[in-house]
Amino acid sequence: MHDVIVIGGGPAGSTAATLLTRKGFSVLLLERERFPRFQIGESLLPYNNDLFDRLGVSEQLRQGEFQPKYGATFVTGDGRVGYDFCFERTLPPEYHRSFQVKRAQFDDLLLRNAKATGVDVREETSVTAVSIDQQDRAAVQTANGERHEARFVIDASGHGAIVGSRIGDKSDVATLKKIAIFAHYTGVRRAKGREAGNTVIVVLRNAWFWLIPVGEDVMSVGLVVDRDHFVASGL
Ligand SMILES: Cc1cc2nc3c(=O)[nH]c(=O)nc-3n(C[C@H](O)[C@H](O)[C@H](O)COP(=O)(O)OP(=O)(O)OC[C@H]3O[C@@H](n4cnc5c(N)ncnc54)[C@H](O)[C@@H]3O)c2cc1C
Structure with a gap:
C-alpha cells in the first residue's frame, strides 16, 4: 500500500x-x-520559475529547446491598437523570462x-x-x-x-463555456529579437486567438470563442 x-x-x-x-x-x-x-x-508565466527551482528542472529548461518568453503582445482584430507587455517592466529580475513549451x-x-x-x-x-x-x-x-x-x-x-x-461532484463553471480550436503551423511571421518569443493575443468582439511560438519555426495558433456564439455561427 x-x-x-x-x-x-x-x-x-x-x-x-x-x-x-x-x-x-x-x-x-x-x-x-x-x-x-x-x-x-x-505558454508559461514567470511565477512558475519558483516552482521549477523547487522541482530542480530550471537548468534543464534553460538548456532545452524551449523558446524563451519575455512578454506578451496584445492587438485588436483590425491590427490598429497594439500593446507590448514586457515582464522586465514590472517584475523583479528572476521573473524577466518565462518559456513557451x-x-x-x-x-x-x-x-x-x-x-x-x-x-x-x-x-x-x-x-x-x-x-x-x-x-x-x-x-x-x-x-x-x-x-x-x-x-x-x-x-x-x-x-x-x-x-x-x-x-458525481463535477460541475461546469457557467461563465467559462468556451470552445478552442487550435493547430501548429510553420512559416508564420513573427517579431524579431526578444519579442520573437512573445505570446500574441488578438482580441476580437466575441472571441480571441493566440499565437504562441513553440519552436524555431512552429507557431501554435488557437481561437477561443463562446460556445453559444460558435453554435450560432453554424460552423
Ligand atoms: C485550449 C487551451 C489552451 C490553454 N493554454 C494554456 C497556456 O497557454 N498556458 C497555460 O499555462 N495553460 C494553458 N491551458 C491550461 C493547461 O493546458 C492546463 O492547465 C494544464 O494542462 C493542466 O495540467 P494538468 O496536469 O492538471 O492536466 P493535464 O495536462 O490534462 O494532464 C492530465 C493527465 O492525466 C492523464 N489521465 C487522464 N485521465 C486518466 C485516467 N483515467 N487514468 C490515468 N491517467 C489519466 C492524461 O493522459 C494526462 O496526461 C490551456 C488549456 C486549454 C484547454
Whole structure:
C-alpha cells in the first residue's frame, strides 16, 4: 500500500508526486498515455520559475529547446491598437523570462524528473474506477486489471476529472463555456529579437486567438470563442 496514488502525469500530477516523494511519502503515479504525448497549453508565466527551482528542472529548461518568453503582445482584430507587455517592466529580475513549451517535451521532462526523484511512475495505465468509501484508504482500478490502495488519492487527470465524474461532484463553471480550436503551423511571421518569443493575443468582439511560438519555426495558433456564439455561427 502506497501513501499516495496520483492519477495523471501532466504538470499537476508530476509536480505533486515529486514534491510528496521528496517529503518522504511513497507515491504511485498512474498515467494513461505513454509520454511524450501531445497536450495543449503551451505558454508559461514567470511565477512558475519558483516552482521549477523547487522541482530542480530550471537548468534543464534553460538548456532545452524551449523558446524563451519575455512578454506578451496584445492587438485588436483590425491590427490598429497594439500593446507590448514586457515582464522586465514590472517584475523583479528572476521573473524577466518565462518559456513557451511544446507540452510533449515539457510534460515528459517533468515526468522523468518525478521518476528520477523516486516516484513509481506507470505509463499506459488508465484508471477506470476510484473508491473512497473507506475511512483510512482509497482504492483505484486500472484498465489492465490492477488494483492499488493508498491512504490518499490525488486526481490530476485534467479534463478527465475521474474522481469528480465518477463520484458525481463535477460541475461546469457557467461563465467559462468556451470552445478552442487550435493547430501548429510553420512559416508564420513573427517579431524579431526578444519579442520573437512573445505570446500574441488578438482580441476580437466575441472571441480571441493566440499565437504562441513553440519552436524555431512552429507557431501554435488557437481561437477561443463562446460556445453559444460558435453554435450560432453554424460552423
Ligand atoms: C485550449 C487551451 C489552451 C490553454 N493554454 C494554456 C497556456 O497557454 N498556458 C497555460 O499555462 N495553460 C494553458 N491551458 C491550461 C493547461 O493546458 C492546463 O492547465 C494544464 O494542462 C493542466 O495540467 P494538468 O496536469 O492538471 O492536466 P493535464 O495536462 O490534462 O494532464 C492530465 C493527465 O492525466 C492523464 N489521465 C487522464 N485521465 C486518466 C485516467 N483515467 N487514468 C490515468 N491517467 C489519466 C492524461 O493522459 C494526462 O496526461 C490551456 C488549456 C486549454 C484547454
